[in-house]
Structure formats: C-alpha cells, structure tokens
Amino acid sequence: xxxxxxxxxxxxxxxxxxxxxxxxxxxxxxxxxxxxxxxxxxxxxxxxxxxxxxxxxxxxxxxxxxxxxxxxxxxxxxxxxxxxxxxxxxxxxxxxxxxxxxxxxxxxxxxxxxxxxxxxxxxxxxxxxxxxxxxxxxxxxxxxxxxxxxxxxxxxxxxxxxxxxxxxxxxxxxxxxxxxxxxxxxxxxxxxxxxxxxxxxxxxxxxxxxxxxxxxxxxxxxxxxxxxxxxxxxxxxxxxxxxxxxxxxxxxxxxxxxxxxxxxxxxxxxxxxxxxxxxxxxxxxxxxxxxxxxxxxxxxxxxxxxxxxxxxxxxxxxxxxxxxxxxxx
Amino acid sequence: xxxxxxxxxxxxxxxxxxxxxxxxxxxxxxxxxxxxxxxxxxxxxxxxxxxxxxxxxxxxxxxxxxxxxxxxxxxxxxxxxxxxxxxxxxxxxxxxxxxxxxxxxxxxxxxxxxxxxxxxxxxxxxxxxxxxxxxxxxxxxxxxxxxxxxxxxxxxxxxxxxxxxxxxxxxxxxxxxxxxxxxxxxxxxxxxxxxxxxxxxxxxxxxxxxxxxxxxxxxxxxxxxxxxxxxxxxxxxxxxxxxxxxxxxxxxxxxxx
Numbered sequence: 403x404x405x406x407x408x409x410x411x412x413x414x415x416x417x418x419x420x421x422x423x424x425x426x427x428x429x430x431x432x433x434x435x436x437x438x439x440x441x442x443x444x445x446x447x448x449x450x451x452x453x454x455x456x457x458x459x460x461x462x463x464x465x466x467x468x469x470x471x472x473x474x475x476x477x478x479x480x481x482x483x484x485x486x487x488x489x490x491x492x493x494x495x496x497x498x499x500x501x502x503x504x505x506x507x508x509x510x511x512x513x514x515x516x517x518x519x520x521x522x523x524x525x526x527x528x529x530x531x532x533x534x535x536x537x538x539x540x541x542x543x544x545x546x547x548x549x550x551x552x553x554x555x556x557x558x559x560x561x562x563x564x565x566x567x568x569x570x571x572x573x574x575x576x577x578x579x580x581x582x583x584x585x586x587x588x589x590x591x592x593x594x595x596x597x598x599x600x601x602x603x604x605x606x607x608x609x610x611x612x613x614x615x616x617x618x619x620x621x622x623x624x625x626x627x628x629x630x631x632x633x634x635x636x637x638x639x640x641x642x643x644x645x646x647x648x649x650x651x652x653x654x655x656x657x658x659x660x661x662x663x664x665x666x667x668x669x670x671x672x673x674x675x676x677x678x679x680x681x682x683x684x685x686x687x688x689x690x691x692x693x694x695x696x697x698x699x700x701x702x703x704x705x706x707x708x709x710x711x712x713x714x715x716x717x718x719x720x721x722x723x724x725x726x727x728x729x730x731x
Numbered sequence: 732x733x734x735x736x737x738x739x740x741x742x743x744x745x746x747x748x749x750x751x752x753x754x755x756x757x758x759x760x761x762x763x764x765x766x767x768x769x770x771x772x773x774x775x776x777x778x779x780x781x782x783x784x785x786x787x788x789x790x791x792x793x794x795x796x797x798x799x800x801x802x803x804x805x806x807x808x809x810x811x812x813x814x815x816x817x818x819x820x821x822x823x824x825x826x827x828x829x830x831x832x833x834x835x836x837x838x839x840x841x842x843x844x845x846x847x848x849x850x851x852x853x854x855x856x857x858x859x860x861x862x863x864x865x866x867x868x869x870x871x872x873x874x875x876x877x878x879x880x881x882x883x884x885x886x887x888x889x890x891x892x893x894x895x896x897x898x899x900x901x902x903x904x905x906x907x908x909x910x911x912x913x914x915x916x917x918x919x920x921x922x923x924x925x926x927x928x929x930x931x932x933x934x935x936x937x938x939x940x941x942x943x944x945x946x947x948x949x950x951x952x953x954x955x956x957x958x959x960x961x962x963x964x965x966x967x968x969x970x971x972x973x974x975x976x977x978x979x980x981x982x983x984x985x986x987x988x
Contacts (some may be wrong), residue, residue, distance in 0.1 A: 458987045458988045461988050476988075494821060498744065498747065
C-alpha cells in the first residue's frame, strides 16, 4: 500500500440527524501525524458523532474529512484499513474468549494466517490479559473489556487510532495502564491518536493538543498549556468554617476578583497582579474565619467555563438530565 | 485479499457461539424428536385409514423434525444476529475489511453446518427406531443435502428478520408465527386425507407441506420426482427471496461509506 502521512484533516464538518439536532456543526480540525489529539466535551456535545464520521460509520451531512490522506466518504475501505477504533461501547461477544475475538478480528482485517496467533499472543500480553485470554468475555470486568477492545483495535497495526471515551467507567489503575499504552503507541510506533474524553485530567495528561467541543461546535483548540494560558489568572478557593458565613466570605473575596460559580467552596478568579499572600494578609487583618484557602492554577475546566459559561461537570449533568426529561414528556 | 477466510471466520464464530449455548443446541435436537415420538405413539391408528401411504406412523412423521429443527435454528441464528445489532458488534464488523456478502455467507454457513448436524441426529434417531429409507443410501445423502438447503433458506429468513427488526426479542416473538405454518401443513396427515376443507386448502397453499412431503417421499416412497421438485422449488424460492431481502437489510444496517 502507498505510504501516506497518518494525519487527520477535517473542514467544515456537519452531521445532522433526520428531525434531530445538528450534532456536529461545522468543525475544523487538523491532527498532525504522530500526535495525540484530545477531543474534550460533555455528553451529547458531538464527540462520538465526529468519531463515527471520521471512522466511516456515518456519512457527513456537509464538509470534508480526510484520514490518513483518504477521503472518508469516497475512500471508506482505504480509511478503514489505516485506522484502529475502540468505540464508546466495547461491543464484545460474551460467548467468545479474548483469544477468539483477536483471531476473528485478525482474519477480518486480513492479517496473514501465520501471524494471527503470534499477534494475538503479543497483544494479550501487551494489554495484560495473557492469563484471561482463554476465558469467555462474559467473565471479564469492565477494565478487562476495555483493554481487550484496545487490543482488537491494534490487531492490524493501524497508523491512526480512534479511542472514544476509552477510560469511562474504569478504575484508576486500569485508566493509568491504558494511558501508558496509548502514550507508548505514539512514542514508539508513531501512531496518531484521536481520543475523545469527558475527563479533564485525561486530556491534560495525555493529549498534545486539545479541542473542546460543545453543542456541536469547536469552542477552543490548542495545547493544554496554551489553553490555560488564555485564561491566565489563577483562582482562589476558600472553605468557610461555618456555612452561614459563606455569603460574607464571598463578598470579602469579591474584593480580589470576579466570583466563580462553584458549589463546594467560595471562589474568585484573581485580578491581574494579585497573589495568595495578598488574600492571606487581608484574611488575617479582617479576622475572616475560614478552614481552607487554596490557590488553583487555571485548568481545562476553567477554559471550558470561560468558553461556554458552564463547567464541564455541569454541562455533563445537563446533558444527562435533558434526554431524561424528553423521555418523560 | 480473498474474502473466503472472512467467510470461514464468521461461520466459525456462528458455530462456536451456538455450541457454547446449550439452550440453543439441545431444544432443536430434543423437541422435534419428542414431538415426533408423542405423535407416532398417539396417531399410529391413522395408518389404518384407506390410502395412508405407510403402516409406520414413525416413518411418516420422521420428516417433520427436519423442518421443525430448521425453524428452531432459524430463530437462534436470527436472535444471534439481532443481538449483534443491539450490542453494536455489527459496527465492530463494519469497521474491518469484511465485505457485506461475506458476513451473510459466513453467518449462513454456520447455520447450514448446524442444520446438517441436526439432520444427522434425526436420521440416527430414525434408523435406530427401525425406519427403513425407501430411497436407500443415495436418498439419505440427498436428504442431508436437502436439510442443508432448508437450513440455508430458513437461516436467510432469520437473518432478514434480525437485520430488519434489530431486536432479539422481536425475533423470538416471530417464533409462534412460523410454527403456525408447521401445524397447518401436512405434518400429521397426508393432504388428500385431510377431511376439513379449510385445513386442506391451507395445507395445500402452505409451502411447508411440500418441504415435509419432499423429505417424506425419500423415506417412505423412494424417488418421487414431483415431490422432490416441489420441495426443492419452494425451498429455493424462500431462500432466494430471503437472501435478497437480508442482503438489502444488511446494507442498510451496516452503514459505512
């Protein structure tokens, strides 16, 4: 096969569902070969729809997308040969073993017969399932299923990997193991990774660049450091000793910056030129009774808040409540 | 890249899945034989009717398990495929280099293999019960071939229902409907001896009657060209129409650019 750069180029991509919302609303993305691109957004933002379009499972309504140099509409089979995909729901057959899955996937992907067994063994070891490979998937934990799903995506040694919320529902240990494997794939094999997530930490730790999507639109894009630098100023978070002093402390802190909408504590984004020491001195001088005072560097959640007016957590909750309300009607 | 290894892999999966579900393997073997045994015991007196083609009701009824077993496996194959749609496994397949036709052929090959296993079991039960095959060893071979064609046709019907409905529960709900076709056929009485007019008409219009009669002819008559032609003819028509419908439904279900 002709050697192609394993990047992704998306221009003006739109995907509209019949009688439904515009799930993806004109996004432009460029992912460089060998880059890990984090696609961050709450539930229902359009992340999975974008992945479905880029992996040829859904045709776009408008716009163009090239994956590995191939057009996703006109050259679907060539795109599929280049990519490995782990979709949001790890669709596995509970009656097959991990090894059965790998053998099936390898055959369907055209891996040479003499390589299939070796490949399956290597991948089972790589994802830490060598002891569970001959067990039926019905007995696997959520983390084991995710790891098998990743192994299946890698069976034909793809140059581009799409991971749709790969760590949702995983315990911290499994999550870290998966992050390490994804980082290794990029580092040692030059694989390009398009990763969707609703976890800020995941995007922060893993991604070279992050795109933030909300209601189908790309609202921000850059390296995590660049995005945080756009916000610039840190925030100060205080926890009152007595809950009834909350409003009083909020008014006091408002002297140092604009108030942030938080539920756990009282917080302000500091004005330019102010630091924690300024607040500590003022707290001391005014006898304000607080149990904890913390200075937080800007996070990707702050970026999301600045771009959309909502926290990522809040947006996710809204997205979860909205369909439930619609169902209730 | 050749698609035949893909066909083999899908067929293997279909067989392995079924083999690992005793509830899918045992009922299609046991229930038709149990029904045949009960009917043979209770309806032996029917053989005294003038014009009844044999004096062994067991030999007469042995044709039924072949068709009833195929109906069972249709449901199982359909339910498995519908589950693939429900769980998103079909998306996993769509993301590989698998060709649409290879999925359908692979899936149906698995159904055919299981259909032949069932047919061998029914044959063994018949022979062990003392049934003589009037058509001899060549007839037994043709019977096994016919069983594979019936499995293919009914399997395609199950695949179409699965891809169209996309839900295992809906497939299960269709089971009684298909069973009605079995019971309003000539399964227990030759068509010309059915006394109730509407029943005789229904059995005459019902293609399942001709499928049973084709098998029955090999067991109790020998070589009856008309019965075989009608049986094969109806089975092939059902198969061709079902395969066409299933292929179309698969293209819709396995959407990919």
